[in-house]
Amino acid sequence: MNKKEVRQSFENSSFEKIKFTKRNRETVHQLYEKTSKQAEAVSSRYIKPVLSFSVCVLLIVAFIPLAETKIFTDGQTGKLMIEGNDMRAGNNEVTTKEQLLERLKDPLLFFGSFEGKYIYFNKNKNVTKKITYQVSTKSDKINTNNNTSFLQIIEGTGIHEQKLFDEVAIKKQLANSSDVFPMLPSMINNKEEWTYQGTDKVKGEKAIKIKSDSFQAWFHSKTGILLKYKNKDGSYLETTGLKFNDVINREVFRIGTIEPTGTIHEFPDEMVFFMEPPRYKLIMDMKLIKAETHAFPDQNQIKQTITGKDGQTLTYSVKQVMEDSMPPGDKEVDLKDGKNIVITKTDRSIDLKWRDEKNDLNYNLIYQGDVSQNMLEKMLDSITKK
Amino acid sequence: MEGINTQHYSFEDSEARAQIMEEIMKDFGDDILRLAFSYVRDHGTAEDIAQEVFLRCYTKIDQFRQESNLKTWLYKITVNRCKDHLRSAYFKKTFLTDVINKIRYKKTESTESISIEKQDSERVVQEILSLPTKFCEVLYLYYYEELTLQEISDLINVNLNTLKSRLTRGRQLLKHKLEGGDFHE
Numbered sequence: 143m144n145k146k147e148v149r150q151s152f153e154n155s156s157f158e159k160i161k162f163t164k165r166n167r168e169t170v171h172q173l174y175e176k177t178s179k180q181a182e183a184v185s186s187r188y189i190k191p192v193l194s195f196s197v198c199v200l201l202i203v204a205f206i207p208l209a210e211t212k213i214f215t216d217g218q219t220g221k222l223m224i225e226g227n228d229m230r231a232g233n234n235e236v237t238t239k240e241q242l243l244e245r246l247k248d249p250l251l252f253f254g255s256f257e258g259k260y261i262y263f264n265k266n267k268n269v270t271k272k273i274t275y276q277v278s279t280k281s282d283k284i285n286t287n288n289n290t291s292f293l294q295i296i297e298g299t300g301i302h303e304q305k306l307f308d309e310v311a312i313k314k315q316l317a318n319s320s321d322v323f324p325m326l327p328s329m330i331n332n333k334e335e336w337t338y339q340g341t342d343k344v345k346g347e348k349a350i351k352i353k354s355d356s357f358q359a360w361f362h363s364k365t366g367i368l369l370k371y372k373n374k375d376g377s378y379l380e381t382t383g384l385k386f387n388d389v390i391n392r393e394v395f396r397i398g399t400i401e402p403t404g405t406i407h408e409f410p411d412e413m414v415f416f417m418e419p420p421r422y423k424l425i426m427d428m429k430l431i432k433a434e435t436h437a438f439p440d441q442n443q444i445k446q447t448i449t450g451k452d453g454q455t456l457t458y459s460v461k462q463v464m465e466d467s468m469p470p471g472d473k474e475v476d477l478k479d480g481k482n483i484v485i486t487k488t489d490r491s492i493d494l495k496w497r498d499e500k501n502d503l504n505y506n507l508i509y510q511g512d513v514s515q516n517m518l519e520k521m522l523d524s525i526t527k528k
Numbered sequence: 529m530e531g532i533n534t535q536h537y538s539f540e541d542s543e544a545r546a547q548i549m550e551e552i553m554k555d556f557g558d559d560i561l562r563l564a565f566s567y568v569r570d571h572g573t574a575e576d577i578a579q580e581v582f583l584r585c586y587t588k589i590d591q592f593r594q595e596s597n598l599k600t601w602l603y604k605i606t607v608n609r610c611k612d613h614l615r616s617a618y619f620k621k622t623f624l625t626d627v628i629n630k631i632r633y634k635k636t637e638s639t640e641s642i643s644i645e646k647q648d649s650e651r652v653v654q655e656i657l658s659l660p661t662k663f664c665e666v667l668y669l670y671y672y673e674e675l676t677l678q679e680i681s682d683l684i685n686v687n688l689n690t691l692k693s694r695l696t697r698g699r700q701l702l703k704h705k706l707e708g709g710d711f712h713e
Contacts, residue, residue: 148656148671154649160565162557162578170553170579171546174586178542272572 235363236350239338245366246330258367259383262324265376275322323368325379329359344369344381549586556599557582559673560606566668567610569657577613581605603683607665614661655705663698670695 152158236242263270329336329352336354341363343349349360349369360370362384371379560581565574584605656667669680677695681688 145671145674148652148667149674151649151652152672155653156650157562157565157653160558160562160571160574162553162561162575166557166561166575166579167550167553167582170549170582170586173579173583174546174549177583177587 236366242338242350242361242366243330243333246326257385258381260379260381262379263377265373325371326368548589549582552585553582556602560602563603563606564610566657566664567661568613573613577606577609580609600683607684652706655702659698659701662694663701666691666694667698667702
């Protein structure tokens with residue numbers, strides 16, 4: 143082979159399909175905008191150091207959660223590094239098994255939100271997952287309910303789940319569900335099986351260690367967040383980044399926004415039947431405030447999460463949809479009941495917009511991922527039934 | 529190396545800066561992403577790195593040395609960032625599993641509809657990318673990016689003679705992997 147042939151090999155291979163897309167470019171613009179604003183915020187903080195210090199002292203005295211700890215992974219050493227001060231947590235480090243259990247059951251005690259990244263390898267399934275999650279109890283202007291909390295899990299590059307809860311429910315969700323940390327509910331439910339092993343270090347951070355016959359786990363001593371997990375069978379979890387009480391990253395986490403590459407479609411506070419879920423899961427008569435659909439091309443399936451007015455959520459898989467994909471483009475469809483729907487299909491999503499004249503409401507429904515003709519017909523059918 | 533020189537640009541306001549960056553990303557986005565991919569061999573990670581590189585470019589573009597070539601500068605940041613990533617503990621833990629999964633995926637992806645020529649090309653690329661980084665980077669930059677040895681030497685901070693021996697050794701390894709096929713400069 144000569145130089146020309148090697149280059150041709152690259153050009154003929156799938157390597158040439160690697161493209162820096164419009165979406166990548168948009169992400170860079172958005173990140174720059176965000177970092178610029180953060181830089182402005184930081185500089186203004188330094189302009190008034192005395193005032194900031196005074197505020198901090200007052201807040202400590204008042205015992206108000208003001209954890210602004212950011213932990214992130216240093217690219218070169220892999221060491222977890224902390225920025226800012228987590229003042230309240232600093233005086234409340236976990237030192238006993240009982241304290242750890244309490245912290246695990248109420249992980250939001252010391253912060254209103256957290257965002258984390260970890261890698262999880264499940265030996266039994268031989269699957270490695272890169273998860274990004276964000277939990278917040280803070281009200282958000284785009285959520286319809288001010289008391290709403292949310293949890294989002296991003297698996298790899300695709301959004302896996304988005305859920306809304308009330309503040310009590312989200313604590314239960316964190317402690318009892320395997321959504322965020324797959325192994326956590328088992329640890330809490332089988333608390334007799336493990337023992338507290340004292341303090342240890344994980345990537346330079348103080349951690350408390352627990353141990354059972356089958357696993358070892360390390361938790362951040364100040365917050366109780368799981369940092370590391372090792373199972374005898376070879377499964378492991380390793381945190382690669384954490385942020386507490388940080389500004390919600392809208393580039394990664396989109397709740398309720400209607401954007402070209404968004405994954406959310408919103409419904410007003412009224413009864414909506416959207417893609418009939420499997421009957422065995424129809425356990426509650428929900429007034430929906432949100433329905434979300436996410437495509438998983440790797441798994442060849444679509445999952446939907448519907449959210450009720452009272453914070454109930456229901457996630458279920460929609461049948462296989464990846465064959466017979468629609469070509470990109472726009473078209474208008476008139477449904478049987480007279481609704482006129484504009485369909486916009488792009489490479490990454492399908493966007494349906496229609497207006498309910500009777501109730502003076504506009505609807506926008508966005509699917510991310512490929513959608514078959516058959517799937518589209520079902521979607522339109524479900525809208526007609528409504 | 530060809531490329532845009534920032535002396536043609538002005539940075540009077542944020543809108544102008546955004547337009548310039550859009551132009552730069554359109555011009556060099558694919559190259560930077562592919563270069564990152566050649567190091568990290570994971571599309572998602574390569575995307576992250578390419579975005580970081582352009583974000584850095586965004587913030588530093590007005591301090592950019594006029595005499596330098598923008599593409600060289602972007603390449604240098606990319607190479608350094610990729611090497612940082614490869615040194616990280618996170619990468620070391622995940623790399624093996626990812627590579628195994630990719631190899632499996634590639635094997636199942638192969639169908640009759642893919643031509644023999646295409647398969648051969650895929651294989652050559654796969655073999656180059658599977659070489660140790662120090663050989664892969666040289667082969668990639670020399671054969672695909674068509675940089676001169678001096679340019680590569682400047683880019684990755686490696687002595688010219690060392691670079692030559694790496695190129696030779698890289699060729700030998702590739703030839704061996706391709707099972708006896710001829711490999712000429």
